[in-house]
Amino acid sequence: MSVFTQLTTTQVATWLDAYPLGSLETLTGIAEGVQNSNFFLSTSTGDYVLTIFEEVAPDQAPFYIRLMAHLAAHAIPCPAPVANRRNEYLTWLGGKPAVIVSRLAGRSERAPNLAQCAAVGAMLAALHLAARSFPAPQRHHRDTDWCARAAKEIAPFLAADDARLLDDELRHQQAARPDELPQGLIHADLFRDNVLFSGDRVSGVLDFYFSGVDDLLFDLAVTVNDWCVTAKATLDGQRCAALLGAYDARRPLLPAEQAAWPTLLRAAALRFWVSRLHDHHLPRPGDLVARRDPDAYRSILQARVASGDEAPWLASPAQGD
Secondary structure, X not given: OXXXXXXXXXXXXXXXXXXXXXXXXXXXXXXXXXXXXXXXXXXXXXXXXXXXXXXXXXXXXXXXXXXXXXXXXXXXOOOOEEOOOOOOXXXXXXXXXXXXXXXXXXXOOOOOOHHHHHHHHHHHHHHHHHHHHOOOXXXXXXXXXXXXXXXXXXXXXXXXXXXXXXXXXXXXXXXXXXXXXXXXXXXXXXXXXXXXXXXXXXXXXXXXXXXXXEEHHXXXXXXXXXXXXXXXXXXXXXXXXXXXXXXXXHOOOOHHHHHHXXXXXXXXXXXXXXXXXXXXXXXXXXXXXXXXXXXXXXXXXHHHHHOOOOOHHHHOOOOOO
16 A cells, blocks of 8 residues: 555545545545555545555456455455445546545554464465355466566666576476466465454455465465564464464365475565565655565575475474474
């Protein structure tokens, strides 16, 4: 979440007349995230979040809105889209597609405890299962092919060591990543700032705008690389055991997934290193734009490469290392 499109209160108040949400009280830009423009929107009837789609094509935006509505109807605590008086979820504001969604209670946790890691693992498995019945899904757009295309764009800006690491990892993924793992709709960005808690209970799952069909294990790897990382970029065994054990209890991982785990951890690290490098070297203009440090995910990728084929938490998820 960031702010690339500037809005005035007069502009939003006029646009809001089409919704049964009362009058505008406050509009505040949200700095976190990097994909869309987001605002906390308070009206005389309640609190909401307004999203302006910056990079999502207008013909793709309805997919994300339908997905959130589907998951919310299947007891996944995600934002529910709000329709206007014409029963439309997606409208136009500032010349771009826009949507209002419910604002969920709770707060994100920068240092999650074991119970919260387990809650995230269980919730991610529930999300994967609930998404099975979602019709007409689209593919995940930030896959290995996207990484390869983005790598060509940022190559002129990279130091020799970074260019070598990036090239080596792309070759590894193209050669080693299996193509027959269980697939389905994934969140694809389940970082700590995209999950809200009330105590140890997950009260909100945010930001579905990278979602699409990919390996379910990739989604789990993205999550573990953020929730279970240490200050040295290695993985914390206890947090991994809690998160993976809770996930496995709801959607048991196949032997092929356990074997592919080290490669998928590297794939997840690669994807976010590349995207952060791209945002760093080819930034989009905007106010309150969150800049994520590419070096953090370079370190995570290097740590995953150094760990080789070790996967102790998948061999016995409930026991840890």
